[in-house]
Amino acid sequence: xxxxxxxxxxxxxxxxxxxxxxxxxxxxxxxxxxxxxxxxxxxxxxxxxxxxxxxxxxxxxxxxxxxxxxxxxxxxxxxxxxxxxxxxxxxxxxxxxxxxxxxxxxxxxxxxxxxxxxxxxxxxxxxxxxxxxxxxxxxxxxxxxxxxxxxxxxxxxxxxxxxxxxxxxxxxxxxxxxxxxxxxxxxxxxxxxxxxxxxxxxxxxxxxxxxxxxxxxxxxxxxxxxx
Amino acid sequence: xxxxxxxxxxxxxxxxxxxxxxxxxxxxxxxxxxxxxxxxxxxxxxxxxxxxxxxxxxxxxxxxxxxxxxxxxxxxxxxxxxxxxxxxxxxxxxxxxxxxxxxxxxxxxxxxxxxxxxxxxxxxxxxxxxxxxxxxxxxxxxxxxxxxxxxxxxxxxxxxxxxxxxxxxxxxxxxxxxxxxxxxxxxxxxxxxxxxxxxxxxxxxxxxxxxxxxxxxxxxxxxxxxxxxxxxxxxxxxxxxxxxxxxxxxxxxxxxxxxxxxxxxxxxxxxxxxxxxxxxxxxxxxxxxxxxxxxxxxxxxxxxxxxxxxxxxxxxxxx
Numbered sequence: 001x002x003x004x005x006x007x008x009x010x011x012x013x014x015x016x017x018x019x020x021x022x023x024x025x026x027x028x029x030x031x032x033x034x035x036x037x038x039x040x041x042x043x044x045x046x047x048x049x050x051x052x053x054x055x056x057x058x059x060x061x062x063x064x065x066x067x068x069x070x071x072x073x074x075x076x077x078x079x080x081x082x083x084x085x086x087x088x089x090x091x092x093x094x095x096x097x098x099x100x101x102x103x104x105x106x107x108x109x110x111x112x113x114x115x116x117x118x119x120x121x122x123x124x125x126x127x128x129x130x131x132x133x134x135x136x137x138x139x140x141x142x143x144x145x146x147x148x149x150x151x152x153x154x155x156x157x158x159x160x161x162x163x164x165x166x167x168x169x170x171x172x173x174x175x176x177x178x179x180x181x182x183x184x185x186x187x188x189x190x191x192x193x194x195x196x197x198x199x200x201x202x203x204x205x206x207x208x209x210x211x212x213x214x215x216x217x218x219x220x221x222x223x224x225x226x227x
Numbered sequence: 228x229x230x231x232x233x234x235x236x237x238x239x240x241x242x243x244x245x246x247x248x249x250x251x252x253x254x255x256x257x258x259x260x261x262x263x264x265x266x267x268x269x270x271x272x273x274x275x276x277x278x279x280x281x282x283x284x285x286x287x288x289x290x291x292x293x294x295x296x297x298x299x300x301x302x303x304x305x306x307x308x309x310x311x312x313x314x315x316x317x318x319x320x321x322x323x324x325x326x327x328x329x330x331x332x333x334x335x336x337x338x339x340x341x342x343x344x345x346x347x348x349x350x351x352x353x354x355x356x357x358x359x360x361x362x363x364x365x366x367x368x369x370x371x372x373x374x375x376x377x378x379x380x381x382x383x384x385x386x387x388x389x390x391x392x393x394x395x396x397x398x399x400x401x402x403x404x405x406x407x408x409x410x411x412x413x414x415x416x417x418x419x420x421x422x423x424x425x426x427x428x429x430x431x432x433x434x435x436x437x438x439x440x441x442x443x444x445x446x447x448x449x450x451x452x453x454x455x456x457x458x459x460x461x462x463x464x465x466x467x468x469x470x471x472x473x474x475x476x477x478x479x480x481x482x483x484x485x486x487x488x489x490x491x492x493x494x495x496x497x498x499x500x501x502x503x504x505x506x507x508x509x510x511x512x513x514x515x516x517x518x519x520x521x522x523x524x525x526x527x528x529x530x531x532x533x534x535x536x537x538x539x540x541x542x543x544x545x546x
Binding site for chain 1: 400
């Protein structure tokens with residue numbers, strides 16, 4: 001029966017798998033938006049970084065780009081182990097558990113993020129970029145990750161969520177760089193990773209100073225002008 | 228090799244669901260009890276319960292109208308109409324298979340639960356009304372999820388016939404790993420957890436009236452009416468399992484010819500697959516706690532998020 005024939009146009013197995021991994025990155029970003037415990041947020045960040053490393057390995061295997069193994073190992077060591085451990089240690093000193101400080105309710109946050117993610121998908125679709133390494137859907141997904149990370153930073157009112165939002169934004173950026181320029185010189189990728197380390201140090205200092213001066217992690221009373 | 232006539236296979240599809248459904252429910256509650264270290268009820272216990280209830284008299288609350296009387300039989304009829312439309316035993320479409328698409332099947336399922344909710348509202352019992360109003364509140368979010376899942380199917384296959392999606396999934400691994408398919412399957416699974424009253428939405432065999440949603444609607448029914456309602460909810464669970472298994476995640480092991488052996492093997496296969504899915508659901512039941520009422524909205528809206536993303540990746544990203 002001709003009507004039962006499979007519809008054409010499915011991406012290849014490799015593309016589909018890469019897309020699915022990129023999708024996991026986006027779903028974990030949404031998870032961070034919903035998470036109300038700070039530790040849960042940090043754990044989700046570690047999981048997201050792991051997904052990005054896995055994608056790097058997938059591209060390395062599928063397209064024979066051996067530099068990407070180095071990148072995957074480095075990002076595994078830094079973003080899955082070192083950064084989350086540092087943030088968790090800072091949290092232990094800060095003695096605060098619950099973020100729960102969103103400017104909006106969880107449902108509205110998720111709705112806004114869906115709209116913003118849709119904008120990201122449309123924007124990439126209009127640009128009509130084609131990559132010979134990864135499918136376009138992964139690029140759309142990485143732009144959506146970056147935009148949702150922005151939302152996370154905008155609506156949350158505590159230093160840790162904002163820091164995690166910034167770090168996961170970097171995850172989205174490295175996902176995009178894997179898609180459009182996986183042959184990028186390794187030194188550039190590593191420079192990105194060390195940028196992240198600088199950001200971790202800056203946010204660590206910010207968290208400690210803020211905690212010492214206001215006895216909380218909330219940024220709510222930073223908007224009052226004082227002479 | 229004996230070839231069966233197509234109408235007979237069509238009837239067998241309905242009979243398989245009607246007969247096996249209470250058994251699958253019984254298996255899940257038995258397995259769940261074993262996981263908790265209890266001995267648990269016999270697997271065939273639901274059949275004994277049905278026989279016992281059919282032997283009793285029916286009591287109708289004062290003032291209850293015609294909906295209360297017809298809802299049990301009508302809802303069971305709705306749930307047993309759907310197996311004619313979906314691939315239960317065969318991978319090829321049966322004569323009535325083109326009578327309705329997935330949307331039509333979803334509509335008939337929704338009509339069944341609407342009838343039960345109306346009957347509950349007619350009784351004047353506080354708990355039954357509470358349960359039916361809650362069920363409809365959350366269904367306002369799960370219905371769009373079903374629609375978006377159907378849209379995903381339509382975008383993948385360019386039709387919305389369940390047989391075609393099953394054939395598409397069988398056609399190769401590239402159809403299975405594509406994100407849209409994974410997301411739609413996950414969203415459908417979450418809707419099934421809600422519709423069949425499993426953790427994290429409610430405790431399936433709970434006795435706390437305040438926590439009941441699906442199971443609380445039948446409080447005022449008794450005797451054969453209650454038996455029909457129990458049978459109906461088991462049949463609905465089996466129908467949803469069949470849709471998830473034979474259309475989305477495991478469309479293998481179905482008969483591709485009309486021969487007797489193939490059909491008998493297919494009956495065994497669908498029961499075995501449902502039992503396996505039941506194992507997964509029992510493990511989930513034992514691993515999570517029931518959500519508070521207002522957190523259920525977050526659970527169903529997570530399913531909505533998955534379904535929306537499925538349409539996005541497909542429509543805007545080609546994934």
